[in-house]
Amino acid sequence: MAVKLNPHVSVDCVIFGFDGQSLKVLLIDRNLGLTPEKQTAPNSLKLPGSMVYDDEDVDTAAVRVLKELTGLENIYLQQLKVFGSPDRLSKKDDLDWLQKATRMTINRVVTVAYYALIKLHKAMPCEGKVIWQDTQNIPELAFDHRDIVIEGLTALRKEVQYEPLVFELLPKKFTIRQLQTLYEIIEGRKFDNRNFRKSISRWQYLQPIDEKEKNVAHKPAQFYRFDKRAYQRLKKEFFE
Amino acid sequence: MAVKLNPHVSVDCVIFGFDGQSLKVLLIDRNLGLTPEKQTAPNSLKLPGSMVYDDEDVDTAAVRVLKELTGLENIYLQQLKVFGSPDRLSKKDDLDWLQKATRMTINRVVTVAYYALIKLHKAMPCEGKVIWQDTQNIPELAFDHRDIVIEGLTALRKEVQYEPLVFELLPKKFTIRQLQTLYEIIEGRKFDNRNFRKSISRWQYLQPIDEKEKNVAHKPAQFYRFDKRAYQRLKKEFFE
DNA sequence: AAACTTAGCGTAAAAAATACGTTAACTATT
DNA sequence: AATAGTTAACGTATTTTTTACGCTAAGTTT
Numbered sequence A, B: 001m002a003v004k005l006n007p008h009v010s011v012d013c014v015i016f017g018f019d020g021q022s023l024k025v026l027l028i029d030r031n032l033g034l035t036p037e038k039q040t041a042p043n044s045l046k047l048p049g050s051m052v053y054d055d056e057d058v059d060t061a062a063v064r065v066l067k068e069l070t071g072l073e074n075i076y077l078q079q080l081k082v083f084g085s086p087d088r089l090s091k092k093d094d095l096d097w098l099q100k101a102t103r104m105t106i107n108r109v110v111t112v113a114y115y116a117l118i119k120l121h122k123a124m125p126c127e128g129k130v131i132w133q134d135t136q137n138i139p140e141l142a143f144d145h146r147d148i149v150i151e152g153l154t155a156l157r158k159e160v161q162y163e164p165l166v167f168e169l170l171p172k173k174f175t176i177r178q179l180q181t182l183y184e185i186i187e188g189r190k191f192d193n194r195n196f197r198k199s200i201s202r203w204q205y206l207q208p209i210d211e212k213e214k215n216v217a218h219k220p221a222q223f224y225r226f227d228k229r230a231y232q233r234l235k236k237e238f239f240e
Numbered sequence C: 001a002a003a004c005t006t007a008g009c010g011t012a013a014a015a016a017a018t019a020c021g022t023t024a025a026c027t028a029t030t
Numbered sequence D: 001a002a003t004a005g006t007t008a009a010c011g012t013a014t015t016t017t018t019t020a021c022g023c024t025a026a027g028t029t030t
Helices: A058-070 A092-102 A145-159 A176-187 A193-200 A228-239 B058-070 B092-102 B145-159 B176-187 B193-200 B228-238
Strands: A005-018 A023-029 A049-053 A076-083 A110-117 A130-134 A206-212 A222-226 B005-018 B023-029 B049-053 B076-083 B110-118 B130-134 B206-212 B222-226
Touching: A005 A058, A005 A076, A005 A145, A005 B005, A023 A176, A049 A058, A058 A076, A058 A110, A076 A145, A076 B076, A110 A145, A110 B110, A145 A176, A176 A193, A176 A222, B005 B058, B005 B076, B005 B145, B023 B176, B049 B058, B058 B076, B058 B110, B076 B145, B110 B145, B145 B176, B176 B193, B176 B222
Parallel strands: A005 A110, B005 B110
Antiparallel strands: A005 A023, A005 A049, A023 A130, A076 A110, A206 A222, B005 B023, B005 B049, B023 B130, B076 B110, B206 B222
16 A cells, blocks of 8 residues: 555545435445455445545545545535544454455554435446445444444434535436425425425525426426525525 | 553543633643743643543543543533644644653644533632633634634534523523523524513423522522423423 | 612514315326 | 326415514612
């Protein structure tokens, strides 16, 4: 490895995506491509992450992990929480894997967890190499990564109440139905469609575009887009 | 020092207190008690913090810092954010001080910032040794501690909207006026007293006690207390 | 006893949230 | 060509919450 690592601090990213049906989280199978004897036994799924380079900003390390994996930049990325228990690496499989992956003897890593929101329909270099796990059903993962995912879900559910995060997960053009479905999935409750429309009709940053659904066996829905500039302007005005 | 340190990860605590008039943050003067020639030049004020011990949970380190300083336990304490820029220690004074304080050559520390809320009127062992700085006016501090304080204020302002954090800052018994004043200071805006009373009258966890103000030159105010159990019960019911 | 000061209640109006029914526009099927 | 099936999109009445604003109460000081 060319770059010097800081063997004490890592970053891990909980990357969320929405496929129209359900909320997914990106997981990596650390056994993928390894010969059977090199593989670690169960819980081979983990979050994407990396040690922080020796002279690298921690936040930058998270951006790097995202870029390397998805090819995407300018993604919504937030610090989630630090996981700093001294026995985070207590499972033997995890320790072994870490040693092989970093070629260092490590017995403690404090990790800074981030969560990111991406538009799932975009083509990504990691396609086929990663697992998009449904967030309704998170299996046991490597290290304390299951806890991290759950913490990420909690944070997303909270933040989505106050910030228009859903637009980071939806495609550029979307219908009101898609918007409502996504809110319903994240918040885990149903909305009355008529009242939902009424409430979002106040959002000046939600703009209809000159396009409708096609080839659907029902009345085609209007497409909308998120006007980020309008949103930021309104937010600024609000604070003045 | 008897305990082995992890020279890469530290914790820093933004400790808030309310004296009835204004919101304060606890700062330490690192020159205090040093002979003049040993003192570091300007910006000698810093947040309380510590390196994380080698086998210590990061959260536990923050609890320890709080306990050592204030003697208090079971304090409201939340992770705030990680400050992980590689040039956090860029000021020469800061590096020198760190070297003296830890007796180690350190060129990078990732710090996990926490914020804590305490009841200011309680007696504390650190009394006289620390500075309670008004949050309206935070001077330049050591390291990036000014940024950390500002981040702490932002987090407090946000959280106070959704959680009854104010009761961690108020004395056990308090008046509605004190409660309102604290909200006004944290949120930086005024409330209509009549409407304020109306809105809090729905809070079932806010309970009048059998005591009123004494020796005040006006109608004495009713004292109230925060019923934490009732709050937790109501919160639990809400999520079911 | 009069003046001063903050506590504490109440009502009317506006805004937001909730509950609920019907028509519109398309495709697929006969 | 007509019918059935499906989701889009709109509107109104009711309840709840928020906002705006005025007056009396209960102490201390002079």
